[in-house]
Amino acid sequence: MSTHAISPDDAADIAQIRRFNRLVSQRIGALDQSYLQRGRPLGEARLIFELAPDGADLRLLRTRLGLDSGYLSRLLRSLERQGLVVVDAADDDARQRRARLTAKGAEERAVYDLLSDRLAQSLLASLSARERARLTAAMAEVERMLRVASVELRLVPADSADALGCLDSYFAELARRFDDGFDPSKHQAHAPAPGTPTPGSHIPETLFLVAYSDALPIGCGALLIEDAEVGEIKRVWVAPVARGLGIARKLLHRLEDLARQRGLAMLRLDTNRALAEAQALYRSEGYEPIARYNDNPYAHHWFGKRLEAEA
Amino acid sequence: MSTHAISPDDAADIAQIRRFNRLVSQRIGALDQSYLQRGRPLGEARLIFELAPDGADLRLLRTRLGLDSGYLSRLLRSLERQGLVVVDAADDDARQRRARLTAKGAEERAVYDLLSDRLAQSLLASLSARERARLTAAMAEVERMLRVASVELRLVPADSADALGCLDSYFAELARRFDDGFDPSKHQAHAPAPGTPTPGSHIPETLFLVAYSDALPIGCGALLIEDAEVGEIKRVWVAPVARGLGIARKLLHRLEDLARQRGLAMLRLDTNRALAEAQALYRSEGYEPIARYNDNPYAHHWFGKRLEAEA
DNA sequence: AGTGATCGCTGACTAAAGTCAGAGAATGTC
DNA sequence: GACATTCTCTGACTTTAGTCAGCGATCACT
Numbered sequence: 001m002s003t004h005a006i007s008p009d010d011a012a013d014i015a016q017i018r019r020f021n022r023l024v025s026q027r028i029g030a031l032d033q034s035y036l037q038r039g040r041p042l043g044e045a046r047l048i049f050e051l052a053p054d055g056a057d058l059r060l061l062r063t064r065l066g067l068d069s070g071y072l073s074r075l076l077r078s079l080e081r082q083g084l085v086v087v088d089a090a091d092d093d094a095r096q097r098r099a100r101l102t103a104k105g106a107e108e109r110a111v112y113d114l115l116s117d118r119l120a121q122s123l124l125a126s127l128s129a130r131e132r133a134r135l136t137a138a139m140a141e142v143e144r145m146l147r148v149a150s151v152e153l154r155l156v157p158a159d160s161a162d163a164l165g166c167l168d169s170y171f172a173e174l175a176r177r178f179d180d181g182f183d184p185s186k187h188q189a190h191a192p193a194p195g196t197p198t199p200g201s202h203i204p205e206t207l208f209l210v211a212y213s214d215a216l217p218i219g220c221g222a223l224l225i226e227d228a229e230v231g232e233i234k235r236v237w238v239a240p241v242a243r244g245l246g247i248a249r250k251l252l253h254r255l256e257d258l259a260r261q262r263g264l265a266m267l268r269l270d271t272n273r274a275l276a277e278a279q280a281l282y283r284s285e286g287y288e289p290i291a292r293y294n295d296n297p298y299a300h301h302w303f304g305k306r307l308e309a310e311a
Numbered sequence: 312m313s314t315h316a317i318s319p320d321d322a323a324d325i326a327q328i329r330r331f332n333r334l335v336s337q338r339i340g341a342l343d344q345s346y347l348q349r350g351r352p353l354g355e356a357r358l359i360f361e362l363a364p365d366g367a368d369l370r371l372l373r374t375r376l377g378l379d380s381g382y383l384s385r386l387l388r389s390l391e392r393q394g395l396v397v398v399d400a401a402d403d404d405a406r407q408r409r410a411r412l413t414a415k416g417a418e419e420r421a422v423y424d425l426l427s428d429r430l431a432q433s434l435l436a437s438l439s440a441r442e443r444a445r446l447t448a449a450m451a452e453v454e455r456m457l458r459v460a461s462v463e464l465r466l467v468p469a470d471s472a473d474a475l476g477c478l479d480s481y482f483a484e485l486a487r488r489f490d491d492g493f494d495p496s497k498h499q500a501h502a503p504a505p506g507t508p509t510p511g512s513h514i515p516e517t518l519f520l521v522a523y524s525d526a527l528p529i530g531c532g533a534l535l536i537e538d539a540e541v542g543e544i545k546r547v548w549v550a551p552v553a554r555g556l557g558i559a560r561k562l563l564h565r566l567e568d569l570a571r572q573r574g575l576a577m578l579r580l581d582t583n584r585a586l587a588e589a590q591a592l593y594r595s596e597g598y599e600p601i602a603r604y605n606d607n608p609y610a611h612h613w614f615g616k617r618l619e620a621e622a
Numbered sequence: 623a624g625t626g627a628t629c630g631c632t633g634a635c636t637a638a639a640g641t642c643a644g645a646g647a648a649t650g651t652c
Numbered sequence: 653g654a655c656a657t658t659c660t661c662t663g664a665c666t667t668t669a670g671t672c673a674g675c676g677a678t679c680a681c682t
Contacts, residue, residue, distance in 0.1 A: 010432060010435060012447075013431075013435055013443055013447050014428050014431040014432060014435070016447045016450055016451060017431040017434060017435075017447070017450065018427055018428075018431055019454060020450040020451075020453065020454055021338070021339055021342060021427075021431075023454055023457055023458075024335050024339065024453075024457070025339045025342075027332070027457065028332055028335070028336045028339060031332060116329055116332075117325050117329075120324070120328040120329055120332075121321060121325060123328060123460050124321060124324055124328075124460075126459075126460050126461075126462070127456065127459065127460050128557075131456055131460075132324060135452075135453065135456035135457075135460070136323075136324050136328070137452075138449045138452035138453045138456065139331040139449075139453055140327060141445060141446075141448075141449035141452075142331065142335075142446065142449045142453055143331055143334055145438065145442060145445055145446035145449065146334060146335075146338065146434075146446070147334075148437075148442055149434050149435075149438050149442075149446070150437075151437070152437075246439070246442065
């Protein structure tokens with residue numbers, strides 16, 4: 001992070017990534033070529049492709065495709081002339097507009113889909129069943145790792161929209177999974193009010209971490225600083241779509257870093273017996289069972305871990 | 312091949328490939344973006360990137376980048392004005408010209424290299440050592456399989472330039488690997504003259520297969536049709552860079568297909584004891600040891616395989 | 623020396639991609 | 653109801669990318 005030089009360890013990995021990019025960009029160039037077969041500029045083709053069957057707001061399209069407002073407008077006008085698209089005002093706000101594919105437009109989109117399939121199919125055609133399996137497995141793995149790499153952990157206010165959104169999903173899941181259900185109010189009772197505390201007050205400070213994948217919140221975790229020595233890990237949660245990628249571990253590591261930065265010597269946490277994978281995570285990270293330290297009605301296990309000072 | 316419909320078996324694989332393309336094309340788009348940071352059109356940036364330190368023939372550049380002659384000329388003129396490139400005549404033919412980077416151009420190229428590295432590095436930075444290893448391993452695997460998929464087997468005249476080129480490399484390798492060296496003339500003595508035979512003559516017909524990866528010959532294999540019943544497999548070879556990808560097996564399969572198409576009932580071949588991997592290939596493909604059937608001075612093992620009729 | 627082919631360059635294009643400054647309508651705010 | 657704001661659209665651009673025909677120099681072959 002701090003160093004800009006490239007270590008020899010990295011060099012081989014970087015070379016691999018660059019070779020990979022080079023090769024794959026050829027393939028993707030081929031995809032563009034096949035789109036051009038329809039005698040339509042690539043910009044228009046991409047737009048057709050990006051238009052969901054039930055339409056999309058122009059704002060969204062602009063940000064998603066990175067287009068200038070005037071440019072998008074012109075592209076849509078051209079597609080309208082071709083009878084592939086209609087643009088009409090949004091229901092709630094007549095300034096905003098939505099673009100939808102016509103029946104003819106949907107047909108055209110299906111053709112692009114088919115071209116895309118063909119290209120993929122021609123790739124597969126020259127491979128044996130075993131080679132195919134290896135290719136698709138490796139692709140899935142690359143995809144998974146790229147998603148992991150694009151995950152960003154950000155400290156946000158505990159009462160921000162993204163934090164509350166994650167907590168909602170988290171609590172909903174707890175309600176489903178706990179044997180005896182889950183009532184947030186009962187749980188919140190012994191928790192502190194969110195927000196930044198006034199320094200010197202006795203309200204413990206909460207550091208709230210949200211994990212984003214492409215600006216979409218997909219997980220969270222909090223560190224409660226109880227006093228100068230002890231912190232509590234709480235609300236570590238990852239959205240179901242993003243599980244199995246090691247994101248919970250990443251959140252935990254970051255929370256521990258934060259704790260160390262504050263000079264804390266000890267972290268503790270509680271957990272419910274229904275959350276087996278959480279317990280496995282904590283144990284594998286060096287957390288050990290300790291005596292009950294709170295009166296959380298939903299807790300069955302209490303763990304603690306001693307932190308070494310920062311290097 | 313014959314069917315245009317997409318089977319349900321394929322559908323999952325195709326979906327995987329398309330997801331993959333989509334995700335990776337975002338990354339590569341990011342790469343293009345980072346190149347544009349230098350305030351130079353992408354075409355020029357790519358050209359700088361493609362120019363090897365010791366220069367390149369314009370012909371080669373045109374084919375490699377797929378550029379029109381006029382267009383390339385203009386790009387080079389622009390880079391010359393910027394003092395990044397010099398174009399001078401080739402040594403042997405004053406019509407041909409070579410482009411080379413100046414010192415300033417080499418610096419600029421280094422900057423692009425660095426940008427590329429940075430992007431790759433930023434990908435790696437957010438991954439743990441294990442995750443990195445998984446990513447690069449999977450990328451290498453995808454690369455390998457894509458290369459396999461792009462291999463094309465073509466029947467060529469046995470005296471074509473590509474065929475002779477492969478044979479040269481093949482014989483050179485045999486000379487290195489055989490305990491007692493290898494002299495092509497001694498080997499050729501008992502082999503038939505290349506070329507298409509006159510039908511009805513007694514000169515056996517030779518089908519010569521060359522494996523191409525991006526128009527580059529990377530392997531070969533031949534089928535000698537001795538009579539209506541028996542064929543001989545000869546000169547199966549794969550360039551060292553392309554080994555471990557199953558190309559030899561592919562060549563062998565295709566030669567067997569050709570033999571079946573001609574109604575042959577039996578294939579045989581000989582091999583030297585130094586070529587262990589070749590023997591392993593033949594055994595795994597159902598070839599079994601048979602009695603010596605020729606007087607090839609370099610052969611130690613003779614294999615045969617019975618062909619079933621075409622389905 | 624003559625002839626035909628090859629190679630790269632220039633001029634003259636076109637199409638696509640993208641930018642920017644308003645205009646005009648709808649909405650939110652005081 | 654005045655005023656600022658938001659959103660899209662249009663007109664008027666520029667830049668990039670790419671194509672095509674023809675020219676002049678050079679080469680290979682006779």
